[in-house]
Amino acid sequence: MADGLQLDRVCIERDGTRLIEIDRTVAPGEVLTVMGPSGVGKSTLLAFITGTLPAGFSGHGTVRLDGTDITRLPPDRRRVGILFQDDLLFPHLSVGANLAFGLSENVSRAKRREKVQHALDEIGLPSFFDRDPATLSGGQKARVALMRMLLADPRALLLDEAFSGLDAALRAQMRDLVFARATDRRLPVLMVTHDAEDARAAGGAVIELGAA
Incomplete structure (x- = not known):
């Protein structure tokens, strides 16, 4: 199995409606950005990965971290x-x-x-x-x-609109700090955001949800 964060045919549903389908691997030190408007299910994807999916949602598929299946592990053991x-x-x-x-x-x-x-x-x-x-x-x-x-x-880093509460100067500073630390530690990063500048700063692949 490859190192990094692997989302193998992950699907998030609510009331029988599919919100997200993703099949992607984020390599160590890389950033995958998931963009989309509020309510499209970005944060729910992160909750599935961390094992904290709210009631009313269901998740399918497999989450692997450095080759280990963590899909059914308790949140505190997922790293x-x-x-x-x-x-x-x-x-x-x-x-x-x-x-x-x-x-x-x-x-x-x-x-x-x-x-x-x-x-x-x-x-x-x-x-x-x-x-x-x-x-x-x-x-x-x-x-x-x-x-x-x-x-x-941790062995992977998730960013849930992590920079959106900061002003422009602090936002750029924190992005640089976070991405540099992730690169130094070779952490795969999955970032959800509605801000295109965050995606550009990350420099990795981008998945757009809710796009026409």
């Missing part, structure tokens, strides 16, 4: 990271504790601190370990959310 439009940081935890949340429980306290500090250095926030997430700017929150997800050591 699929996802970023949303909202950062979803835990408000009751410090920035450092938010990042540590993504680490394995088997990591010692000292090693956790070391890994979190290295992550903060990597995203340009070296002194933010004890900061309250409420004091962060939108761009800072987005960077922390990205690094928290990466610290969980």
Whole structure:
């Protein structure tokens, strides 16, 4: 089996109506963009991949990650990271504790601190370990959310309109950061968006849903 994220004859239905059909492999370090208007089923496709398909929808087909069939695994065992439009940081935890949340429980306290500090250095926030997430700017929150997800050591990355809540300058900055980290870690990326500029920045193949 090939490495990367393989969607083998995946079909998402609701009330007997087919919303999405896709048969595609995303290679390590590549980005596949799925575009379309709101309500066409883009986020539902990601939910099927992560094992969180909402009630009322049904999914068929096989999802493989680096050759392993993950279709029926529980969400926490799929090793699929996802970023949303909202950062979803835990408000009751410090920035450092938010990042540590993504680490394995088997990591010692000292090693956790070391890994979190290295992550903060990597995203340009070296002194933010004890900061309250409420004091962060939108761009800072987005960077922390990205690094928290990466610290969980995913083998694939899903982007659910991840850049749409940012202004133009931050949007370009975050796209560069996310795609660079995915390339460095050789992560296959599946991005859903309604923004053509996101697709152009990704530079990979594009699937358009709901097109006439």
